[in-house]
Amino acid sequence: MSRLFRRGFSDEDLDKALAASYRHAAFADGSPADDGQIQQELHEITARASRLGVQGPEIDVLEAYSRLLGRVMCVGIAVVFIFVGLVLVAAAHVRVLLVLLVPVVLMALAFQVVAWHVLTHGEGTAEGGSRRGVRGWLPKMPGRRDGQADQLGW
Amino acid sequence: MPATGFDDFYRAHREGLLVFIRQYGGPGLDAEDICGEAWARAFARWRMISEPRGWVFRVAINLAHRAGREASRARPSGDVLDFEHAAARWPWSTPMPGAEWGALVSDIRDALQRLPGQQRAAVLLDHAGWSPPEIADALGCSAGTVRGHLFRGRAKLRRFLDEPRPAAQRVAGEGLEGRMV
Numbered sequence: 119m120s121r122l123f124r125r126g127f128s129d130e131d132l133d134k135a136l137a138a139s140y141r142h143a144a145f146a147d148g149s150p151a152d153d154g155q156i157q158q159e160l161h162e163i164t165a166r167a168s169r170l171g172v173q174g175p176e177i178d179v180l181e182a183y184s185r186l187l188g189r190v191m192c193v194g195i196a197v198v199f200i201f202v203g204l205v206l207v208a209a210a211h212v213r214v215l216l217v218l219l220v221p222v223v224l225m226a227l228a229f230q231v232v233a234w235h236v237l238t239h240g241e242g243t244a245e246g247g248s249r250r251g252v253r254g255w256l257p258k259m260p261g262r263r264d265g266q267a268d269q270l271g272w
Numbered sequence: 273m274p275a276t277g278f279d280d281f282y283r284a285h286r287e288g289l290l291v292f293i294r295q296y297g298g299p300g301l302d303a304e305d306i307c308g309e310a311w312a313r314a315f316a317r318w319r320m321i322s323e324p325r326g327w328v329f330r331v332a333i334n335l336a337h338r339a340g341r342e343a344s345r346a347r348p349s350g351d352v353l354d355f356e357h358a359a360a361r362w363p364w365s366t367p368m369p370g371a372e373w374g375a376l377v378s379d380i381r382d383a384l385q386r387l388p389g390q391q392r393a394a395v396l397l398d399h400a401g402w403s404p405p406e407i408a409d410a411l412g413c414s415a416g417t418v419r420g421h422l423f424r425g426r427a428k429l430r431r432f433l434d435e436p437r438p439a440a441q442r443v444a445g446e447g448l449e450g451r452m453v
Contacts, residue, residue, distance in 0.1 A: 127430040135380040135433065136399045142377045143294035144287065156283060159308075163282070166312035 186233055197222070278318050282311060285325055288400060289332055295396050297336040298385050300343050306335045326409035333393055333410070383432035391425030394418050 151159070201222060208214035289310065293303040310332035314324060321327045384392050390411055397407045404415040404422070411418065 127433045129426065129430075132426060132430055132433070133399065135376060136395070138377050139295055139380045139384070140291060140399065143291045151286070156286065159286070160279060160282060163308065163311045163315050166308060167315040170312060170316050 183233065190229065194226075278315055281324055285328070286311075289329060292329065292396055292400065293332050293336055295381070295384060296333065296392060297340060298381065301336060301339050303336075306332055306339055309335055323409055326406065329397070329410040330412060333389070337389065379433055380429075383429050386432055387425050387428055391421045391428070394421035395425040395429065398422055 201218065204218055205215060208218065286307075290303055290307050293301070293306050297303055297306065310328050313331055314321065314328045318324070384395070387395065390413070393411055394407055397410065398404075402410075404418040407418045408415045411421075413421075
């Protein structure tokens with residue numbers, strides 16, 4: 119790091135660095151736009167919006183999928199603990215073990231398929247789909263408030 | 273297609289979104305195109321959006337994620353910031369610092385890119401003056417989560433920026449003392 123910051127980076131230093139980054143980003147492509155430029159941009163936005171027939175996903179599918187899986191993992195870990203206990207009990211009985219294992223694996227696979235389908239075919243995604251179906255299937259995302267689903271196209 | 277209030281909203285937040293995406297997405301991303309797409313989507317759904325600022329930032333973040341994934345597959349790493357272009361547009365009366373200023377901005381940009389997306393967004397929006405509830409609205413999480421992102425994100429940034437750099441880059445930063453912007 120530069121000499122200024124060699125003795126450790128304080129919060130104040132960080133704010134200065136962020137301010138430098140902000141200024142660079144703000145003026146990397148020109149000074150503040152004048153009214154004519156903004157009007158031109160608004161025309162372009164209007165034209166671009168009119169070309170938006172079937173819209174792409176506003177939600178980042180991979181991120182939403184990972185968050186969904188993260189939530190499922192919390193439940194999954196609890197299930198695994200219970201399952202391991204049952205396995206220990208059933209260890210001497212292979213058929214019992216299979217009876218326990220197969221449904222769990224099938225349910226996990228089914229969930230993956232359903233989750234991926236919902237996230238890639240729901241309303242607001244490239245393939246369109248039923249919003250009600252999406253909202254019925256998906257658990258509420260962490261922190262997502264009621265009504266936000268509509269805004270984001272779910 | 274009339275959209276009451278969209279023009280004023282666009283004028284108020286156009287620059288904020290562009291600057292945010294330029295920092296959030298890194299130097300290799302076409303921030304103007306991402307913002308244009310986000311604004312077009314906002315325009316198309318204007319009447320359905322109740323909290324437009326958070327909505328349009330959220331959409332732009334998601335578009336940046338997608339563009340980043342595509343760009344990372346399409347190009348090798350090692351993009352550099354366009355300082356010559358920035359210098360040509362420098363609006364202040366004092367001359368724009370040279371390589372040492374560039375080293376500082378490069379450092380903070382590199383450090384930002386090493387943060388997870390939500391922490392990066394939280395730090396940048398916080399620096400832009402957003403409150404935790406406003407950031408939470410844009411990121412789709414709770415205000416408490418945003419505070420956590422801020423604390424961890426800023427701590428990581430300080431640690432990243434404290435890490436020793438190669439000798440060649442240190443030389444570039446020698447003249448920075450006393451010239452912070």
